[in-house]
Amino acid sequence: MEANKKGIKKLLAVRGMGQVLTVTVGLIILCIVFGILNSTFFSGRNVGNLLRQIAPILLIGIGQSYVLITGNIDLSIGSVVGMSCMISATLMTKGVDPWMAALITLAACLAVGFINGHLVATCQLPPFIATLGTMTIARGIAQIVNGNYNTDSIGESAKGFRDFFYYGKTAGIYNTILIAIAIWLIFNFILSKTRTGRHIYAIGSNVEAAKLSGVSVVGTTVKVYLVSAFNAFLVGIITCATAGMGTMDAGNAYEMYAVAASVIGGVSTLGGQGILLGTVVGASIWGVLQNGLQFAGAPVAIRNIVIGIIVVVSVLLDVVVRTGKFKKKSR
């Protein structure tokens, strides 16, 4: 009992845990509501599908959270997903080995992240503008690689690749889910336990103070954009494996989904605050809503409206919980 209490206290002492717990309660309520509305919501098959739906949102959410915590934003995520999907699929239809194709795609995606990071940190462009530019460019590349057409099927030879990223299971769990969990574990560890993680928070909290404390602002900023691009690459590959072909508009608006997952989970768009556990809950709320509303028979339009409301309400809720009231903006 005593040890238990101490554990809870320690848990609550983690910065940002408060908001995570609040939204977790929201997530549980949502699950209960959908469970009552539809008894098959909790069926093994749906849970598996649901988690597979959450995985990509979680992955891009992790990337966006990294960038947001430094006080920047990455608008190029969706386009990099599209680029990843199209480049890998195109290469595979041209007969390149799927793993080789993935490797080439990875290099291309990381190049975008590298450019993003330097535009923001070295050239001091506002991140919104810099990544708006690379977003458009990356989408253009996604369209041009196969001459402005979606690709044909990536074929039988890519079966192993498709199983690895989407259709296969390991120990009874879909690989996509396992990939997302593994990525989360790695990046959560880096953010919370390592020097690089500290630097990320410090830059988001006060970039001048960080610089004067010997933090390499350029290096760290480039790293977070690389993380974001890497995760977008993974999602693009997963999308390609799922569909068995490349689609030019893959990942459309994903950068905003990633912002939503992060923000619902308590990551501040102003930087310096948030933890990746929150991003898990944020991505889960997103997935549960999509899945649950679909099950309940709601059309896409209604789903969009509901999710939009949830994003606003969850952030509002946090403000209310933290301050105990609607705080007036002081002049």
Next chain:
Amino acid sequence: MEKFIVELKHITKEFPGVKALDDVQFNLRQGEVLAFLGENGAGKSTLMKILSGVYAKDSGSIKIAGKEVEHMSPTKAQELGIAIIHQELNMCSHLTVAENIFLGREMTKSGVLSTREMNRMAAEVLQRLKININPETIVGSLPVSKQQMVEIAKALSVNARILIMDEPTSALTSAEIEELFRIIHQLKREGCAIVYISHRLEELQFIADRVIILRDGQYVTALEYSSTNLDEIVAYMVGREITEKFPQIECEKGKKILEIKNLNAGRMVRDINLELYEGEIVGIAGLMGAGRTETTRAIFGVDSKESGDIILDGKKVFIKKPEDAIKAGIVLAPEDRKKDGLCTKLSVADNIALPNLDILCNKTGVVNMKKQDKMTAEAVSNLKIKLAGDYVDAGSLSGGNQQKVVVGKWLARNSRVVIFDEPTRGIDVAAKVEIYHLMNELKKNGIGVLFVSSEMPEVMGISDRIIIMCDGRITGELDKKEATQDQILKLATQFEKK
């Protein structure tokens, strides 16, 4: 029965975990300048925020001009003529002076801004205060002192009768301070009541009529200024007598640690040559804008250098960025703690650990939390930082404690040279003495201390040697024994003939 324009009684305010104000009383007469004093964290700012409606009181009563005000809000405070001139100025720096003065109550004619009318009226207010600023100037292009005056003009243009000034002189030069005092006197003559919060007690003789002192959230006393003296005031503030305002220790001057040769970096750092020896504190004096901060920044590698050598312990070191300086053993505790010194949203422990992660991490870059906790605990106890816990936000601390964190994070590692830029700005007497003790401790341990300060008594009291700068150049060097205020001032105003 005396008539007060402001009367606060039995004010209590609690924040989670701390009682910021405990049954405090406060009053203000019409047409007086009241010096509101207390150490950092004594509760001055909290009380003023309650008076201006930013915070709600937990209990107690607020009377303005004899009328009880139950729920004070910023709007209500404005209606009642209460205005705060903040320590950090609240100006829209991209707008003009007139636009700022009329912000939120712009004059319009059928929906279109009456720009000319507003400019004219702004000019009127400025003229009344004899402030020489064009109302069409962009505020961001003005020096801090002028911005502050614009803020005063803004308060007056909404007919403020009660002006609260929070550390108004902390960023001003002495000439600018004189100008401010002139304006304060004029406001007083016009019948404004002024609450003046400052840590620079020497200033009080020029303006204060009365003094109210708080300590640890409690009311201590109210005194007529004419019937008291600074020693008494300080004793009330601290709760004990401070015997040594500038503690000094004698050390043997050892071997040369640092030598700067022909350092150039922009207009504000020109041909700087200086030497620093073991066992001494070298003060850098000068007026605001003399290039002192720029010099320290160039040495530390924040700003790029055009030319010059830095020789540390006889070896030439190459410093291109702060990381290089830290690695070499030169560290800088910067001047503006909110802007440059602290990550206010991170915990005290994180802040202290930030520049020392190389020590705290293992080879793979994983932070050793045990080591971090130990380092934080040591820094907190050495510097007597008052904390609810190591993991509270650095931004929630009082100014003095924040400053101690800024200093503390650099002392957790072994450095050869520590540069302090205005380490005692805006902090109270007791905290100042603690910082001085700390500098002495470094000096005793053979670490070179460079120390920039705008407060003459401090430079003279703490330094073993004083370097004076003006216009980006070193204009003189004085030994502690031969230095006088006059001499320093003369060197500090030795501008180039043009």
